[in-house]
Amino acid sequence: MTLILALDFGGTKLAAAVTQLGSREWLRYERRLSPIDGNATTDLAIMRSLIYSLLQDATPDAIGVSFGGPVDFTTGTVRLSHHVPGWENLPLKDLLEKEFAISAIVDNDANVAALGEHRFGAGEGYDSLFYITISTGVGGGWIINGQPWRGNAGMAGEIGHIVVNPAGPVCLCGKQGCVERLASGPYMAQDAKEYLFKPANQLQGQQLRSLVNDNLDLITGQIISQAATQGDELAIKILQSGAWALGVGIGNVANLINPQRFILGGSVTKAGEIWWNTVQKTARETALPEIDFEIVSAALGDDAPLWGAVALAESALISK
Amino acid sequence: MTLILALDFGGTKLAAAVTQLGSREWLRYERRLSPIDGNATTDLAIMRSLIYSLLQDATPDAIGVSFGGPVDFTTGTVRLSHHVPGWENLPLKDLLEKEFAISAIVDNDANVAALGEHRFGAGEGYDSLFYITISTGVGGGWIINGQPWRGNAGMAGEIGHIVVNPAGPVCLCGKQGCVERLASGPYMAQDAKEYLFKPANQLQGQQLRSLVNDNLDLITGQIISQAATQGDELAIKILQSGAWALGVGIGNVANLINPQRFILGGSVTKAGEIWWNTVQKTARETALPEIDFEIVSAALGDDAPLWGAVALAESALISK
Numbered sequence: 001m002t003l004i005l006a007l008d009f010g011g012t013k014l015a016a017a018v019t020q021l022g023s024r025e026w027l028r029y030e031r032r033l034s035p036i037d038g039n040a041t042t043d044l045a046i047m048r049s050l051i052y053s054l055l056q057d058a059t060p061d062a063i064g065v066s067f068g069g070p071v072d073f074t075t076g077t078v079r080l081s082h083h084v085p086g087w088e089n090l091p092l093k094d095l096l097e098k099e100f101a102i103s104a105i106v107d108n109d110a111n112v113a114a115l116g117e118h119r120f121g122a123g124e125g126y127d128s129l130f131y132i133t134i135s136t137g138v139g140g141g142w143i144i145n146g147q148p149w150r151g152n153a154g155m156a157g158e159i160g161h162i163v164v165n166p167a168g169p170v171c172l173c174g175k176q177g178c179v180e181r182l183a184s185g186p187y188m189a190q191d192a193k194e195y196l197f198k199p200a201n202q203l204q205g206q207q208l209r210s211l212v213n214d215n216l217d218l219i220t221g222q223i224i225s226q227a228a229t230q231g232d233e234l235a236i237k238i239l240q241s242g243a244w245a246l247g248v249g250i251g252n253v254a255n256l257i258n259p260q261r262f263i264l265g266g267s268v269t270k271a272g273e274i275w276w277n278t279v280q281k282t283a284r285e286t287a288l289p290e291i292d293f294e295i296v297s298a299a300l301g302d303d304a305p306l307w308g309a310v311a312l313a314e315s316a317l318i319s320k
Numbered sequence: 321m322t323l324i325l326a327l328d329f330g331g332t333k334l335a336a337a338v339t340q341l342g343s344r345e346w347l348r349y350e351r352r353l354s355p356i357d358g359n360a361t362t363d364l365a366i367m368r369s370l371i372y373s374l375l376q377d378a379t380p381d382a383i384g385v386s387f388g389g390p391v392d393f394t395t396g397t398v399r400l401s402h403h404v405p406g407w408e409n410l411p412l413k414d415l416l417e418k419e420f421a422i423s424a425i426v427d428n429d430a431n432v433a434a435l436g437e438h439r440f441g442a443g444e445g446y447d448s449l450f451y452i453t454i455s456t457g458v459g460g461g462w463i464i465n466g467q468p469w470r471g472n473a474g475m476a477g478e479i480g481h482i483v484v485n486p487a488g489p490v491c492l493c494g495k496q497g498c499v500e501r502l503a504s505g506p507y508m509a510q511d512a513k514e515y516l517f518k519p520a521n522q523l524q525g526q527q528l529r530s531l532v533n534d535n536l537d538l539i540t541g542q543i544i545s546q547a548a549t550q551g552d553e554l555a556i557k558i559l560q561s562g563a564w565a566l567g568v569g570i571g572n573v574a575n576l577i578n579p580q581r582f583i584l585g586g587s588v589t590k591a592g593e594i595w596w597n598t599v600q601k602t603a604r605e606t607a608l609p610e611i612d613f614e615i616v617s618a619a620l621g622d623d624a625p626l627w628g629a630v631a632l633a634e635s636a637l638i639s640k
Binding site for chain 1: 611
């Protein structure tokens with residue numbers, strides 16, 4: 001029996017699971033929230049306890065790891081985490097290989113989730129796909145010619161920072177009108193808040209205001225989706241603007257790379273019909289008419305990185 | 321001696337050459353202008369005469385073909401030519417294979433030029449590159465993982481029709497602010513003409529006007545470059561706007577695919593320092609700071625499609 005250990009270091013949660021090679025079900029599975037004041041050391045300690053609890057007396061044959069931040073894939077070294085301090089240049093692959101005396105492969109979460117969806121989810125049987133996560137950030141991972149494409153320096157997939165409106169609002173990256181600036185949950189919430197705080201707009205966004213009991217600081221991407229479903233005009237406008245930005249991004253990618261499928265995951269994809277329709281329509285209008293593609297929802301949900309980690313570990317076993 | 325026949329069906333010219341497998345020089349080479357009132361039949365007749373003149377009594381071992389328009393790569397059938405009538409659904413690969421009783425491979429000119437630069441030019445030794453031609457149109461061809469990437473339906477590389485300014489002028493494709501709408505030679509000329517025709521602007525564009533003896537219909541992309549070099553403010557502004565659009569496109573592509581190199585060819589790349597500096601600067605500002613890439617000039621010039629056709633024919637010999 002060939003045992004695979006899959007690890008997911010997310011920004012806010014840690015998950016680990018074991019499965020048998022070729023299986024599509026977990027043998028055992030554990031998930032914990034990352035401590036709020038945590039750092040790389042506490043995350044590693046928690047993950048270690050999850051692993052030993054999962055493995056019991058068994059020894060895995062390979063380890064696959066999804067990490068929520070940029071990773072140097074060739075060395076398996078984490079560059080940094082945008083959420084948790086202390087990860088800078090941490091040689092995660094080496095640490096795991098030393099502790100367990102087996103091969104470990106580490107990659108960033110968008111690439112790993114793309115691989116998970118390709119191997120076990122909405123991308124099965126597709127030779128080319130782009131997986132996009134739309135959540136606190138917007139990022140993507142590639143399958144091209146049936147293989148992950150990470151880019152020359154492992155930086156491919158950054159659809160969040162392509163410019164779709166050079167006259168748009170300023171993004172954290174310094175540019176204006178990036179997809180992430182318009183389409184991510186926190187930025188949509190920020191735009192709603194800033195608009196509603198203005199005295200001139202105090203009669204607008206009634207459903208939004210009532211969902212947060214007039215405490216505008218409580219507005220999130222999810223609240224905006226809820227308000228839009230209830231017909232709140234401001235919420236609909238902001239949601240459509242985010243979906244438009246993502247749709248232009250997807251249409252541009254279709255023109256550039258012509259993948260078979262776009263697979264969308266992350267919390268913002270739960271925003272409902274208004275959001276999905278705008279994404280589909282805008283992408284179709286942006287792509288050339290002769291370029292075909294499908295935009296579908298991710299199938300594996302929060303487990304996409306873990307199943308992608310299984311696929312990474314499989315590749316380690318095959319290349320041995 | 322293994323002989324390769326390379327053919328280039330351009331929009332306005334026809335070229336053919338023969339070389340030995342492994343050589344970097346032509347044994348013989350012929351080039352003709354395509355007749356102005358020509359069609360697919362006349363182009364094929366001219367090409368046939370070039371081929372027999374080149375081959376003399378020799379028999380080639382494989383044929384590689386670059387075609388200036390969309391091609392179904394798997395069947396080698398031309399979809400259409402945007403310049404010459406009569407090419408619709410013409411089975412070019414089959415025609416050549418029947419006439420010469422050897423393998424022929426046909427692909428569109430941007431893909432073939434990318435392959436040529438990769439195998440023999442500015443892309444030698446690079447595992448990932450994007451070749452962009454900026455001329456009457458704007459198009460591109462991919463090398464990813466050392467191999468051509470044509471997209472799911474052979475439509476990858478259409479950087480000309482990614483949107484960089486949704487508030488920009490309307491493109492032939494129906495969208496606003498495509499790269500091609502801003503950066504191609506004919507569109508730059510059109511923008512200059514329309515501006516200068518307006519009575520309010522009759523004191524502007526003096527160098528431009530004098531280069532065409534006040535016949536504004538004679539303005540071309542090349543004339544704009546010349547006027548810009550002479551300091552014409554309108555010409556500089558239009559050239560920079562085109563270079564800006566291309567630079568945003570390149571920066572977006574760097575974020576999405578992270579190739580090692582961008583290789584630029586086509587007549588507009590001869591526009592001089594103002595153009596090149598704006599492309600480089602804008603691309604650098606659009607790409608995330610941690611994403612490295614180089615933008616260089618094509619090395620093979622007008623012969624890139626022919627040398628790419630040689631590389632196509634080589635792959636036919638290898639896969640036999």
